[in-house]
Amino acid sequence: MGAPKQKWTSEEEAALKAGVAKYGVGKWSTILKDPEFAAVLCSRSNVDLKDKWRNLHVMASGWGSRHRGKIVSKSVKPTPKQDDSTLVSYVGENDTEILDVKPLASTGDVLKDVGSKKPLSRLDDLILESIAKLKESRGSSRNAISSYIEKEKQTLTMPFSKNSKRC
Amino acid sequence: MGAPKQKWTSEEEAALKAGVAKYGVGKWSTILKDPEFAAVLCSRSNVDLKDKWRNLHVMASGWGSRHRGKIVSKSVKPTPKQDDSTLVSYVGENDTEILDVKPLASTGDVLKDVGSKKPLSRLDDLILESIAKLKESRGSSRNAISSYIEKEKQTLTMPFSKNSKRC
């Protein structure tokens, strides 16, 4: 009955990664609204994007396998929420500088990406993922990096291949 | 980031219900300012109260089963669906939490929650909710009932409540 399970294609996966690289993790709806990715991901919902990213990400880091850690890390309830904007020293790895955000507005930078037949190379995946991770923790010089990535993508992207199975 | 999601505790929930019973639905700021509830709800905003009340209240309209609308819902996907063989039994199954008569203090109960996880009984919830509903439509003798409820609550929930995490 119901769902014949629509598997993710390489194009969709690449679009998702590019979207995350562009807007950051957790901006599923934003990614979906971007005309560039909307074409490829038209049959996916924001929740689908989130789920796929989770699946992709579970493999990357130390093989947690999602079903394992759940029992162990169940009682994780830090809640340092106390009061926002309170400076709480906290051993710093991050913070200290609240920048983040910014959709890195691509004003005029439209980057027309037609669907590419072959998925991006492993290297690109790595780069994109790294960027995503960086953005996740903090801002970094994302503008520079993002621009770089964007450019790389342009050079690597195939001329044009229309492979939109559905939609 | 800053907010790892703050789940509502039973105390907070009870306070919210009591607050609604006392002031009525929609008086979130008022409830929050009441010294009696302020202690418990100090880490909640008026919007939080509103949202929680909404969540608590997505029950009334016979939303019995969770498996029902799903067959007809989404499905804009290019995938064939066979609607026959459905109709489903759909037992009268109660899910409204009211008829659920769990054995309180049944022998052999696991009872793993050390902290006062469930201080209030189902009955109290029912009462509070009823009162809230009554007030929602009409005034009724709110003060009298409210006082009663308040008293009951105190006698029922005060064994030892030291469960104020961080405030």
Add this chain to the structure above:
DNA sequence: CACTAGGGCTAGGGTTGA
């Protein structure tokens, strides 16, 4: 500006079918 009502979104757990 402060508050509320309501819609939207995300994170995380749960479910399902191959």
Add this chain to the structure above:
DNA sequence: TTCAACCCTAGCCCTAGT
């Protein structure tokens, strides 16, 4: 049994209206 895809929903955010 495993697991990618999908479902459910509590909690939070954004917006409009008052």
